[in-house]
């Protein structure tokens with residue numbers, strides 16, 4: 537009298553990082569190698585639900601007959617957001633927006649939905665996280681109390697899709713994908729299985745009805761999108777809202793975009809009245825700069841296609857600790873070590889007995905090496921107690937022998953610096969000759985960090 541195996545609940549383990557399915561639990565996912573990502577889920581024997589929902593009218597079409605003229609886009613009067621999307625909202629697209637708790641995802645999407653209701657057509661905001669009253673309160677704070685945006689508080693995705701089918705919005709926001717669930721699946725909301733299924737269904741609806749759907753995705757403590765890498769494969773576009781809690785600036789970054797360039801960023805400021813566009817970010821990031829203080833330099837970086845000036849601050853202070861501290865805020869930690877090694881080995885700065893702090897002002901994180909030179913000079917300036925003249929900006933990557941290496945788009949960077957009133961700019965000597973440097977800008981080409989220091993701090997390091 538064998539017990540029927542089927543009557544027992546079958547479980548399996550799904551990796552939250554890569555979505556792979558394992559029969560038994562282990563501490564490390566055998567597929568992607570991540571630790572502690574396997575989550576127990578109840579097996580669902582039904583065939584894949586989303587494939588059942590696909591329209592059966594699919595017919596192949598000769599490539600030649602497919603019209604590719606201009607992807608339709610709905611312009612959104614929120615320029616910074618439009619720009620990150622690649623120039624407007626694409627009908628039929630599924631866009632994921634991730635970001636830390638409280639960073640402003642709901643605020644940004646509520647604004648977007650209200651603007652969409654005003655300028656594009658029917659818009660629906662679905663919230664599984666907040667009550668209608670809470671959303672109304674936020675809307676009032678943002679000055680949108682009387683919008684005809686449609687609100688729905690619901691977590692059952694089938695119900696959400698029914699509403700979408702009946703009101704036929706052109707733009708829909710789902711906040712958040714982790715709160716949605718499909719009845720047919722037994723696992724709870726937020727599990728990989730649920731998140732994936734919900735996203736897949738929303739993708740199907742978006743494509744079938746030509747609706748633009750934005751979904752909010754939470755980010756885990758480790759900074760990855762909760763639920764799954766698989767989510768990133770399902771959606772058309774992945775945006776990330778960044779910034780630190782202590783600063784008002786928010787950067788919206790595109791990590792994946794099937795309809796436009798990635799690495800495009802939009803800059804916002806979080807205010808009591810919501811996300812305000814920052815149309816001249818360089819100016820905003822330099823607004824609080826104090827001239828003539830040692831340890832402060834200005835770097836010209838590129839964020840997507842846009843040059844951006846940022847202040848780099850450094851501080852060095854004597855320490856008794858056997859291991860001096862190195863702290864980098866918004867600047868790559870490994871690059872900081874490299875710069876310190878260059879300053880010690882090539883320029884004989886004695887940094888072993890000093891703590892070193894480097895900070896990018898405004899809560900921005902800089903990834904490209906073009907800010908190396910500005911950071912190296914800021915550290916030297918702090919160490920020597922000599923300020924860098926306020927009219928100087930710096931561009932260049934620093935190599936291991938202390939050489940200043942070329943970076944892309946020098947000319948664009950110079951123009952942005954000139955626009956903000958900088959009259960001298962240190963650039964790599966190896967950079968292609970700048971055809972027409974901006975009027976009033978003296979370009980100072982250097983070969984090495986040492987040359988740059990001579991030029992802007994005039995004097996060799998004191999021992």
Ligand SMILES: Nc1ncnc2c1ncn2[C@@H]1O[C@H](COP(=O)(O)OP(=O)(O)OP(=O)(O)O)[C@@H](O)[C@H]1O
Pocket residue numbers: 635636637638639640641642643644665677806807808809
């Ligand atoms: N009255 C207010 N005035 C100014 N700013 C406010 C006010 N209330 C909330 N905020 C800001 O809005 C932020 C919350 O924004 P929002 O709810 O859009 O974030 P979220 O990313 O959706 O967060 P969650 O992950 O919790 O859903 C708060 O961190 C706070 O900075």
Ligand SMILES: [Mg+2]
Pocket residue numbers: 641642643665711
């Ligand atoms: Mg929210």
Ligand SMILES: [Zn+2]
Pocket residue numbers: 551552553554555556565566567568569570573
């Ligand atoms: Zn995995």
